[in-house]
Amino acid sequence: MEFEKIADIFKALADPTRLKILSLLRTRDCCVCELVPIFKISQPAISKHVSRLKTAELVRETRKGQWVFYSINEKRLEEIGYALSHLPDLTEELRKLEQQGLTVTCE
Amino acid sequence: MEFEKIADIFKALADPTRLKILSLLRTRDCCVCELVPIFKISQPAISKHVSRLKTAELVRETRKGQWVFYSINEKRLEEIGYALSHLPDLTEELRKLEQQGLTVTCE
DNA sequence: AAACCATATAACCATATTGTTATTTGTATA
DNA sequence: TATACAAATAACAATATGGTTATATGGTTT
Numbered sequence: 001m002e003f004e005k006i007a008d009i010f011k012a013l014a015d016p017t018r019l020k021i022l023s024l025l026r027t028r029d030c031c032v033c034e035l036v037p038i039f040k041i042s043q044p045a046i047s048k049h050v051s052r053l054k055t056a057e058l059v060r061e062t063r064k065g066q067w068v069f070y071s072i073n074e075k076r077l078e079e080i081g082y083a084l085s086h087l088p089d090l091t092e093e094l095r096k097l098e099q100q101g102l103t104v105t106c107e
Numbered sequence: 108m109e110f111e112k113i114a115d116i117f118k119a120l121a122d123p124t125r126l127k128i129l130s131l132l133r134t135r136d137c138c139v140c141e142l143v144p145i146f147k148i149s150q151p152a153i154s155k156h157v158s159r160l161k162t163a164e165l166v167r168e169t170r171k172g173q174w175v176f177y178s179i180n181e182k183r184l185e186e187i188g189y190a191l192s193h194l195p196d197l198t199e200e201l202r203k204l205e206q207q208g209l210t211v212t213c214e
Numbered sequence: 215a216a217a218c219c220a221t222a223t224a225a226c227c228a229t230a231t232t233g234t235t236a237t238t239t240g241t242a243t244a
Numbered sequence: 245t246a247t248a249c250a251a252a253t254a255a256c257a258a259t260a261t262g263g264t265t266a267t268a269t270g271g272t273t274t
Contacts, residue, residue, distance in 0.1 A: 003123035003130075010121035013191075015262080016110035019117075023110075023194040027201055032221060037209050038200055045263060047222055066220050066271050067211055081188035084120075087130040093145055094134055102144050104174055104250095122232085139251060152233060154252055173241045173250050211220095 006083050012056035013080070017041070018049050025059060025072040032068060113190050119163035120187070124148070125156050132166060132179040139175060 013019060017039060024030055024038070035046050050070050053059045058077065059070045097103055120126060124146060131137055131145065142153045157177050160166040165184065166177045204210055 003126045007121055007123040007126055010117050010126075011261095014114055014117035014121040016114045017262090019110045019114055019194060020197065023197045024201065026194070027196075027198050030201075031211050033219090034204060034209065034211055037204065037207070038197075041262090042264065043221075044223080044265085047220095048262080051222080063271085066218095068221065077191055081191065084184055084187065087126060087133070089134075090127065090130045090145075091134050094131065094137075097141060097145065100144070102141065104138050104141055118231095124232090140249090148232090149234065150251075151235085151253080154250095155232080158252080170241090173248095175251065 001083050001088075003088060006087070009056050009058075009076075009080055009083070012052055012058055015049070017045075018053055021046075021049060021053065021070075022058065022072060022077075025070060029062075029069045029071040031064075031070070108190050108195075110195060113194070116163050116165075116183075116187055116190070119159055119165055122156070124152075125160055128153075128156060128160065128177075129165065129179060129184075132177060136169075136176045136178040138171075138177070 013022075020039070021030075021035060024035065032043065032046050032050060035050070036043050039046060050059060050061075054061060054070075056076075058073055060073055062069050062071065094103075120129075127146070128137075128142060131142065139150065139153050139157060142157070143150050146153060157166060157168075160177075161168060163183075165180055167180055169176050169178065201210075
């Protein structure tokens with residue numbers, strides 16, 4: 001995965017409200033109207049947060065009548081840990097730097 | 108770890124430049140002046156990025172003469188994967204919601 | 215069809231983020 | 245001591261983020 005894409009997923013996780021939503025969804029699927037009274041923010045704010053999580057594929061949505069239930073995508077969460085330990089390798093960049101004589105050695 | 112604190116660590120990771128710096132540091136320790144020619148941004152910009160990584164304890168710094176070398180803190184990176192799979196449990200919040208009759212059941 | 219409820223979107227505002235250039239601080243060296 | 249280089253900090257600008265209220269959309273119910 002590219003640095004940009006990995007950063008986008010981390011951006012989706014870089015907010016306490018969204019992390020809390022993910023934790024709640026781990027206990028059970030929830031709809032927006034259940035999440036609203038748990039947080040001290042408006043319904044549109046919650047709606048935008050879950051939408052951000054959906055774009056990052058961290059949650060999925062299922063409409064049930066007038067409600068939209070959100071569920072956690074555990075596979076995606078596992079992918080993140082993997083991405084962190086397998087960031088694109090940049091050894092080549094450092095080799096180029098060395099060829100240009102831009103490396104610093106001090107001993 | 109609190110949601111706020113976890114979010115702060117993810118914020119530090121939520122930028123492609125910082126992720127790239129971490130990847131470079133995985134190959135070997137680098138000083139700021141080595142990082143600058145690799146990226147298309149100014150020295151102060153790089154300096155601020157490594158500073159952000161340092162605040163999040165994702166890197167450590169060691170001064171060697173006029174250079175400051177940065178090294179990756181792999182332990183901290185491992186902590187992140189752990190934090191993600193062990194987010195604070197909110198079952199209690201959902202129980203309260205149920206007591207207030209605010210849960211939605213549709214079947 | 216009309217009213218109702220849940221959710222999404224629009225328009226907007228305050229603050230945070232990420233870059234810039236100019237300057238300061240710390241260390242080494244002529 | 246004066247000069248030079250590395251890195252950090254200050255002041256600032258453009259854009260992104262996260263909240264608000266008002267409104268639109270989708271589906272249910274009377």
